[in-house]
Amino acid sequence: MTEKKPGWFSRLTQGLSKTSQQLTEQVTSVFVANKTLDAAAVEALEDMLIESDFGPHIAASIAGKMAAKKFASTDDHAVKEALAEAIAEELKGREDSFDPLSGPKPYIVLFVGVNGSGKTTTLGKIAASLTAKGAKVLIVAGDTFRAAAVEQLKVWAERAKADFMGRKTGADAAGLAYDATLRAKEEGYDVVLIDTAGRLQNKQQLMDELLKIVRVIKKVDADAPHETLLVLDATVGRNALSQEQIFGRQAFVSGLVMTKLDGTARGGILVPIAKASDAPIKLIGVGEDIDDLQPFRANAFARSMVGLEPLGE
Numbered sequence: 643m644t645e646k647k648p649g650w651f652s653r654l655t656q657g658l659s660k661t662s663q664q665l666t667e668q669v670t671s672v673f674v675a676n677k678t679l680d681a682a683a684v685e686a687l688e689d690m691l692i693e694s695d696f697g698p699h700i701a702a703s704i705a706g707k708m709a710a711k712k713f714a715s716t717d718d719h720a721v722k723e724a725l726a727e728a729i730a731e732e733l734k735g736r737e738d739s740f741d742p743l744s745g746p747k748p749y750i751v752l753f754v755g756v757n758g759s760g761k762t763t764t765l766g767k768i769a770a771s772l773t774a775k776g777a778k779v780l781i782v783a784g785d786t787f788r789a790a791a792v793e794q795l796k797v798w799a800e801r802a803k804a805d806f807m808g809r810k811t812g813a814d815a816a817g818l819a820y821d822a823t824l825r826a827k828e829e830g831y832d833v834v835l836i837d838t839a840g841r842l843q844n845k846q847q848l849m850d851e852l853l854k855i856v857r858v859i860k861k862v863d864a865d866a867p868h869e870t871l872l873v874l875d876a877t878v879g880r881n882a883l884s885q886e887q888i889f890g891r892q893a894f895v896s897g898l899v900m901t902k903l904d905g906t907a908r909g910g911i912l913v914p915i916a917k918a919s920d921a922p923i924k925l926i927g928v929g930e931d932i933d934d935l936q937p938f939r940a941n942a943f944a945r946s947m948v949g950l951e952p953l954g955e
């Protein structure tokens with residue numbers, strides 16, 4: 643028996659179900675209890691947005707927009723439509739696509755972020771989707787501090803049928819990144835995916851190392867890395883916001899990936915991060931499977947968050 647594979651939107655909806663359940667149950671109760679949006683209802687709406695980690699400013703902004711609207715009755719659907727619209731408006735201009743195959747070759751992508759945020763998994767998912775399109779992909783184990791990290795990445799490389807480059811534990815990550823970039827150029831790779839270490843005990847040391855990796859890659863190709871993706875874990879809530887500030891202050895982050903949106907009822911955290919960051923959101927992770935990494939689309943995300951169907955896409 644073959645199971646019908648759900649489309650990307652249903653995967654998104656499934657991934658965001660913890661957040662959307664909490665959000666819509668509460669929305670419904672607020673609006674059923676209040677025939678018109680009185681001050682108490684607006685306040686309740688604001689509280690529930692804060693509970694989903696939208697943050698006080700955005701919660702107030704969205705609640706204010708909802709308060710200005712008139713709903714004919716306690717029409718759930720209209721309320722959800724309005725809420726999705728208000729959320730999407732907050733995300734306007736904060737989405738961008740990740741498309742390494744339409745860029746220069748080899749297209750060098752660097753993955754940064756704290757340990758456990760989902761860098762290696764995201765890299766593996768991307769590698770698999772690229773090789774499935776016929777691309778020649780080189781995976782580079784730049785997290786040289788932990789043997790387990792190298793092994794984990796090797797497994798992903800095998801799964802994705804991508805080539806793998808690593809060194810022994812403790813080797814210089816920048817040297818490896820340099821050699822990998824050279825090799826990719828010589829051997830005609832389409833894409834190079836470079837994993838990095840993410841321990842934050844010594845913030846400065848970590849940032850210095852990342853900057854060194856960027857510097858040596860530039861010696862081979864002045865335009866590289868073509869993309870530096872900062873990977874953030876949605877389940878750590880406001881901590882992800884401070885991680886964005888730490889990494890984002892280093893000018894080289896070009897895009898954000900928000901992972902584990904399926905693991906939290908507080909997926910609203912994506913919104914303040916998207917607004918605070920200089921870099922756009924490019925990808926979201928809604929599960930551990932290869933297919934659970936999706937391009938970030940603000941409208942689909944907002945609709946999915948409140949449990950609505952997609953608009954014709």
Ligand SMILES: Nc1nc2c(ncn2[C@@H]2O[C@H](COP(=O)(O)OP(=O)(O)O)[C@@H](O)[C@H]2O)c(=O)[nH]1
Pocket residue numbers: 755756757758759760761762763764840873901902903904905926927928929930934
């Ligand atoms: N549920 C879920 N788990 C994820 C997602 N992305 C990564 N993970 C899990 O998070 C854990 C840490 O991921 P890893 O890639 O090793 O993080 P790294 O230390 O940044 O390289 C692993 O168990 C992953 O399977 C996601 O989108 N959803």
Ligand SMILES: [Mg+2]
Pocket residue numbers: 758761762763785791837
């Ligand atoms: Mg890792």
